[in-house]
Amino acid sequence: MPGIRMVDVAEDVFVLGLEWVNRKSVQVLLPGVSEVMEAQDSDATDGVGPDCCEDAVLAEFSVEQDDLLSMIGVEIAKMHITDIIHGDLTTSNMMLCRGEKDLVLIDFGLAYYSLLVEDKVVDL
Numbered sequence: 747m748p749g750i751r752m753v754d755v756a757e758d759v760f761v762l763g764l765e766w767v768n769r770k771s772v773q774v775l776l777p778g779v780s781e782v783m784e785a786q787d788s789d790a791t792d793g794v795g796p797d798c799c800e801d802a803v804l805a806e807f808s809v810e811q812d813d814l815l816s817m818i819g820v821e822i823a824k825m826h827i828t829d830i831i832h833g834d835l836t837t838s839n840m841m842l843c844r845g846e847k848d849l850v851l852i853d854f855g856l857a858y859y860s861l862l863v864e865d866k867v868v869d870l
């Protein structure tokens with residue numbers, strides 16, 4: 747998760763300010779993205795065009811597809827071990843930085859705390 751920069755709890759509004767992570771969405775790094783990207787505008791994919799091949803993008807990040815999948819598993823395990831359920835666990839909510847072997851999960855708007863294994867399974 748990005749670093750927490752600010753929390754403001756008013757009577758009926760809760761505002762959470764998070765660190766801006768300068769990373770690429772995992773959505774554009776895994777196969778099947780071209781169809782998704784054609785349906786989205788280029789802003790949402792941070793400048794990687796629809797002609798882009800996932801292998802080339804992965805190479806640019808110096809990461810193999812299998813490694814990326816392992817990193818996703820590690821981050822999800824770290825979150826679930828603390829009983830946090832993400833609630834919207836898609837590749838568009840996972841960010842990877844060039845040359846870094848860690849992944850950041852974002853978009854915790856639907857997240858909640860649960861001890862139930864079933865809730866973790868649904869997250870997956």
Ligand SMILES: Nc1ncnc2c1ncn2[C@@H]1O[C@H](COP(=O)(O)OP(=O)(O)O)[C@@H](O)[C@H]1O
Pocket residue numbers: 748764765766767768769771790838839852853854855
């Ligand atoms: N902390 C952050 N650092 C960098 N980019 C972010 C951050 N939070 C969100 N974004 C960007 O904004 C997009 C939308 O934010 P997100 O929190 O996923 O909201 P939603 O998917 O509900 O619209 C993300 O896909 C990502 O590109």
Ligand SMILES: [Mg+2]
Pocket residue numbers: 838839852853
């Ligand atoms: Mg999102």
